[in-house]
Amino acid sequence: MTETNVADKPKTQFKVKDYKSDTKPIWCPGCGDFGVLASLYQALAKLNLPSHEVAIISGIGCSSRLPGYVATYGFNAVHGRILPIATGVKMASPEITVIGTGGDGDGFSIGMGHVPHAARRNVDMTYIVMDNEIYGLTKGQLSPTAHVGDVTKTSAYGSIERPVEPVDLMINVGASFVARANAGDPKQMADLIVQAIQHKGFAFIDALSPCRTFRGIEQKKFINANTFKVEDHDHDPSDKRKALDIADSQEGISTGLLYVEERPPYDELYKDLRDRATQKPVPEIQDILQRYIP
Amino acid sequence: MAKMLIKGNEAIVKGALLAGCEAYFGYPITPASEIAEAASVYFPEVGGTFLQAESEVGAINMVYGAAGAGQRVMTASSSPGISLKQEGVSYIAGSELPAVIVDIMRGGPGLGNIAPEQSDYNQVVKGGGHGNYKTIALAPNSAQEMCDLTMLAFELADKYRNPVYVVADGFIGQMMEPVEFPKPNRNIPEKPWAVKGTAETSDNLISSIELDPDDLEEHNRKMQRKYQEMRESEVRYQAYHCDDAEIILIGFGIVSRVIQSAVDELRAQGVKVGMLRPITLFPFPSDVIRQYTDQVSKFWVMELNNGQMVDDVRLAVENRVPVKFHGRMGGNVVGTDEIIEKVLEEESA
Ligand SMILES: Cc1ncc(C[n+]2csc(CCOP(=O)(O)OP(=O)(O)O)c2C)c(N)n1
Numbered sequence: 001m002t003e004t005n006v007a008d009k010p011k012t013q014f015k016v017k018d019y020k021s022d023t024k025p026i027w028c029p030g031c032g033d034f035g036v037l038a039s040l041y042q043a044l045a046k047l048n049l050p051s052h053e054v055a056i057i058s059g060i061g062c063s064s065r066l067p068g069y070v071a072t073y074g075f076n077a078v079h080g081r082i083l084p085i086a087t088g089v090k091m092a093s094p095e096i097t098v099i100g101t102g103g104d105g106d107g108f109s110i111g112m113g114h115v116p117h118a119a120r121r122n123v124d125m126t127y128i129v130m131d132n133e134i135y136g137l138t139k140g141q142l143s144p145t146a147h148v149g150d151v152t153k154t155s156a157y158g159s160i161e162r163p164v165e166p167v168d169l170m171i172n173v174g175a176s177f178v179a180r181a182n183a184g185d186p187k188q189m190a191d192l193i194v195q196a197i198q199h200k201g202f203a204f205i206d207a208l209s210p211c212r213t214f215r216g217i218e219q220k221k222f223i224n225a226n227t228f229k230v231e232d233h234d235h236d237p238s239d240k241r242k243a244l245d246i247a248d249s250q251e252g253i254s255t256g257l258l259y260v261e262e263r264p265p266y267d268e269l270y271k272d273l274r275d276r277a278t279q280k281p282v283p284e285i286q287d288i289l290q291r292y293i294p
Numbered sequence: 295m296a297k298m299l300i301k302g303n304e305a306i307v308k309g310a311l312l313a314g315c316e317a318y319f320g321y322p323i324t325p326a327s328e329i330a331e332a333a334s335v336y337f338p339e340v341g342g343t344f345l346q347a348e349s350e351v352g353a354i355n356m357v358y359g360a361a362g363a364g365q366r367v368m369t370a371s372s373s374p375g376i377s378l379k380q381e382g383v384s385y386i387a388g389s390e391l392p393a394v395i396v397d398i399m400r401g402g403p404g405l406g407n408i409a410p411e412q413s414d415y416n417q418v419v420k421g422g423g424h425g426n427y428k429t430i431a432l433a434p435n436s437a438q439e440m441c442d443l444t445m446l447a448f449e450l451a452d453k454y455r456n457p458v459y460v461v462a463d464g465f466i467g468q469m470m471e472p473v474e475f476p477k478p479n480r481n482i483p484e485k486p487w488a489v490k491g492t493a494e495t496s497d498n499l500i501s502s503i504e505l506d507p508d509d510l511e512e513h514n515r516k517m518q519r520k521y522q523e524m525r526e527s528e529v530r531y532q533a534y535h536c537d538d539a540e541i542i543l544i545g546f547g548i549v550s551r552v553i554q555s556a557v558d559e560l561r562a563q564g565v566k567v568g569m570l571r572p573i574t575l576f577p578f579p580s581d582v583i584r585q586y587t588d589q590v591s592k593f594w595v596m597e598l599n600n601g602q603m604v605d606d607v608r609l610a611v612e613n614r615v616p617v618k619f620h621g622r623m624g625g626n627v628v629g630t631d632e633i634i635e636k637v638l639e640e641e642s643a
Pocket residue numbers: 060061062063064079102103104105106107130132134135136137138143321322323324350374375378
């Protein structure tokens with residue numbers, strides 16, 4: 001450490017370019033994931049987070065390539081296991097800002113078993129699902145967020161499955177921050193990512209991120225034509241019933257901050273627990289080894 | 295019927311339909327996805343079930359359920375997905391249920407890549423999951439065999455009430471070749487043990503639980519007898535120019551195709567080589583290999599992995615002659631010239 005007084009030093013203001021890695025995205029032209037990435041750069045710059053204080057955890061999928069494009073810590077992890085891996089990182093390093101980024105299949109199919117648990121524990125992290133209602137990386141199979149009737153490579157006769165509704169689901173399983181945003185509206189997306197990162201607890205963003213290759217231009221057009229902002233509807237995000245109502249609005253797809261609740265995050269609760277359990281003075285390891293629990 | 299040019303992966307599905315498979319449960323993964331995609335088209339057409347599960351864990355447990363209900367049922371995946379299925383496979387084996395599992399192997403460990411490897415040999419042939427179980431493992435080396443051996447897999451699964459793997463490297467899955475479809479063989483045996491929803495079977499219980507140590511030991515001994523019977527009756531292999539061979543090259547899957555060309559070229563140069571290709575990886579053709587130890591000066595084992603099958607060859611050879619290994623990994627496939635070079639290098643050394 002140098003002798004300079006930190007307070008006297010002008011604080012570095014990070015710019016978007018500081019968060020860009022040397023790897024260029026290889027998403028298809030027109031992929032919605034570009035919008036999410038651009039918004040994430042914006043949000044990190046706005047929060048002025050040093051890149052070594054951020055870890056981005058992904059699963060496997062087109063969307064899960066994202067950590068490679070950001071100059072922060074990254075994990076290109078296991079298909080469907082973003083949330084347990086992120087939980088592990090957060091518990092090991094509570095001071096780090098943990099962001100999970102992945103696809104709809106990764107999160108709501110193979111990874112679904114982990115979703116309620118990370119949410120109800122209120123793990124302090126931001127979880128962004130780039131929801132394109134398709135399996136992009138594996139070239140166009142049925143996703144759990146696809147709609148009834150959708151024809152994909154594994155639903156040749158049209159899907160007969162009722163889709164997972166990510167926003168309803170997250171509100172119901174205990175996420176303390178639930179938002180939906182259009183990847184084609186980078187300002188809204190960046191604002192919500194900022195709020196999600198600032199939120200203490202499990203913050204979920206359903207990022208409507210069209211897949212140009214396997215859903216065509218129609219998906220993007222549909223999203224742009226049918227989304228509306230909850231701010232324009234004078235929505236109260238602390239009211240759970242209203243949040244669920246507007247999540248399922250007949251007027252179109254609601255975007256913005258739909259639900260928020262203040263609740264202590266898991267690492268804080270755990271810190272309390274540890275403080276209670278830790279004996280003073282801390283016993284020697286030898287003493288512990290000689291004990292047994294009948 | 296005329297031959298049809300199709301991918302190995304599609305041949306699997308056609309073979310399954312010819313064998314009267316009634317249900318497919320799977321989760322997409324490259325390079326096995328064409329199996330799910332073809333199944334999603336054909337299974338409903340013939341009145342069968344196709345369901346894209348939420349994960350490989352979901353898929354194998356759906357297979358467990360349908361197998362217990364007496365259906366001919368299958369799933370397919372690739373290496374990381376097979377790792378996930380292993381718990382379920384152990385339960386299916388413990389419950390003595392027939393099921394077919396296809397593994398189109400890719401590069402590992404971890405996510406690795408989607409290029410062909412044969413690095414699941416150990417996890418497929420040696421049991422993979424927990425407990426004292428074995429699975430028959432059939433290793434096709436052509437699109438034709440993808441069809442034929444899938445059909446055989448259903449037959450053997452029913453015969454032994456045991457899971458059977460069809461295990462192929464990504465090459466064999468992706469390669470397009472002409473296939474002549476055999477006649478359908480839907481000889482599904484009676485399954486009096488199945489949970490069928492009939493009054494007579496209402497007491498049937500599908501389970502892998504044996505709480506009493508003696509009972510569990512007896513159950514295991516019974517299964518070991520079954521595996522012994524497989525060893526005695528189900529060994530399959532191909533011997534190519536082995537009769538007068540002084541060196542025998544051993545490989546399965548795509549490697550055997552390359553070895554075969556190398557054998558032809560080496561023979562043309564006057565080197566007496568032959569190829570032995572295990573078609574069943576379990577039961578392994580150990581006795582056959584051992585017989586050749588009196589005749590050959592050495593064996594070469596070539597695999598697309600770090601040397602997995604070579605262990606079984608060495609056990610069979612019992613140190614009577616040297617066993618050399620050459621492997622490629624990461625999606626690199628051995629070439630004919632590479633094999634010839636290896637063999638000649640050794641001989642001139
Ligand atoms: C255990 C396992 N099963 C399957 C796969 C193959 N796989 C990779 S990504 C993916 C789904 C991709 O869809 P999604 O999560 O929606 O991401 P997208 O590509 O659409 O962004 C699948 C099935 C895998 N990598 N691991």
